Amino acid sequence: MSLSVEDKLALIELSNSQMRSLDNHDVDAWVDAWIPEGKFIATYGTFAGHHAIREFINGHIAAGKEDGARHLMTNYVVDGDGDTATITCAVTKLQVEKPPFIIASGIYKDTAVRTSAGWKFASRQLDIDNGVFARADAEAAAAASQR
Numbered sequence: 001m002s003l004s005v006e007d008k009l010a011l012i013e014l015s016n017s018q019m020r021s022l023d024n025h026d027v028d029a030w031v032d033a034w035i036p037e038g039k040f041i042a043t044y045g046t047f048a049g050h051h052a053i054r055e056f057i058n059g060h061i062a063a064g065k066e067d068g069a070r071h072l073m074t075n076y077v078v079d080g081d082g083d084t085a086t087i088t089c090a091v092t093k094l095q096v097e098k099p100p101f102i103i104a105s106g107i108y109k110d111t112a113v114r115t116s117a118g119w120k121f122a123s124r125q126l127d128i129d130n131g132v133f134a135r136a137d138a139e140a141a142a143a144a145s146q147r
Contacts, residue, residue, distance in 0.1 A: 003085060007119070008078045011087050011112055014119050019071040019091070025061050027054060034121045035113060041125040068097030073108075083114040084122075091126070104132040 003011075014033060021029035031054045034040070040047045040056065047056045060066060075090040087110040093103040106128040112119045 003078065003080045007080075007085070007114075010119050011078050011085050012076050014112065014121070015076070015087060015089060015108070015110070016073050018121075019073055022057070022066060023070050025066060027057055027061070030057055034124070035115060038121050039123045041123060043126070043128050068095050069103060070094045070096045080112075085112045085119070086110065087112060105129045106132075 018033040040053050047053045072092045077088045079086050089108050092105045095101050109125045111122045113122045
């Protein structure tokens with residue numbers, strides 16, 4: 001059975017709500033988007049289970065990497081049947097507390113499952129675009145040349 005329109009909207013809402021919780025530094029809501037044994041896979045590593053996911057995001061926030069950030073989620077493709085779905089979408093991370101600029105961009109590739117509490121991520125993979133790292137390398141080189 002293919003996904004209903006309501007299921008597709010709920011899955012998009014899951015993704016958008018999770019990013020809103022990150023922008024608000026609401027760690028509990030961000031972690032709650034996963035099933036207890038869920039995985040977050042990113043350039044930073046693979047974090048399995050609520051405890052590991054929480055430890056990662058707490059450190060990420062404490063390091064200031066989400067200060068002034070706003071995540072824009074676009075270009076959703078949602079597919080699935082019954083109780084399992086895949087979600088692919090683009091993410092653009094903006095700095096909005098300083099003169100605005102793009103911090104990063106990438107693609108999320110997710111697997112979600114239907115639970116008694118609604119749709120949750122079984123896995124969420126973030127593939128960050130290479131340009132983000134090229135900019136960081138260029139900034140580091142420029143800073144080094146001014147020393």
